[in-house]
Amino acid sequence: MAEKIRNDINGWLVVDKPLNMGSTQVVGVLKRLLSPKKIGHAGTLDPLASGVLPIAFGKATRTIECVMNGLKTYEFCIRFGATTSTDDLEGEIIEKTQNIPSVEQVQSVLQTFVGDIEQMPPAYSALKVNGKRAYDLARKGLNVELKPRKIHIESLRFVEQKENGDMLFEVVCGKGTYVRSLGRDIAVATGSLGHLSYLRRTSCGIFSIKDSFSLEKIKEMCYKKCLTEQLIPLETTLSDILELALEEKEAKALCFGQSLKNRWDLKENVRYKVVFLNKLVAFVVVEGELVRPTKVFQQLNEKEN
Secondary structure, three states: OOOOOOEOOOEEEEEEEOOOOOHHHHHHHHHHHHOEOOEEEOOOOOOOOEEEEEEEEHHHHHHHHHHHOOOEEEEEEEEEOEEEOOOEOOOOEEEEOOOOOOHHHHHHHHHHHOEEEEEOOOOOOOOEEOOEEHHHHHHOOOOOOOOOEEEEEEEEEEEEEOOOOOEEEEEEEOOOOOHHHHHHHHHHHOOOOEEEEEEEEEEEOOEEHHHOEOHHHHHHHHHOOOHHHHOEOHHHHHOOOEEEEOOHHHHHHHHOOOOEEOOOOOOOOOOEEEEEOOEEEEEEEEEOOEEEEEEEOOOOOHHHO
């Protein structure tokens, strides 16, 4: 059987992930639709979460870490009065309380969660415990012992109370934050119990929900063969990284893994992006007096002269 032809696609596509579908399932759909040579996603969303899921194609897959390290924005609802095994609607109720906080009580504790804090991840998470996923152990009824992790909450605000009593919030947070755990901890801080009844990511790094497409729209664009026109260039995700423009000889040296003398007085512990003729060539860092390539995006050859 002949090997399936893979398309050389490069760039980002922002998917508005629907409910009841995992992030890897979304990738699977796009694989079947586009047959890309390389594909990956930035920032996993649970099946019960919707919203911004950035998908990288080709060379853009090498910049996934840049997106994942950026801030993310979520809308979420807390349903007070009970805690569940998964800290959301998917799990079983394991404890109840009649103590339901007022809006004022909830607002009074929010600032304690802003800044650099420690957070206990949920038992049903993808974190590994002795080489196994925590959610696999939890589903087998085994005790999952996780350690608190340091996270960053940029901002947290109360939005409104819904007719059913659920409270809606917006959080801007850093990498590694579990919003399910945040909702659980807010409830506990008010002397109550709670779990998430709604979760939607509205931004991930530079990508916003306004940039996104539903899977139905993506399928339609594939049928019309106009989807690649909607791809966001990989350079777009790197706008906040300092740029170093080089001549061809120096850019080629980096492409072959060679280091350059730091004649630009670049700072240590800072990542720079190297460009040649406005095209991304590599990421570099300073080590001592040398500029060393850490990731190369393309080889410069005679055809590009």
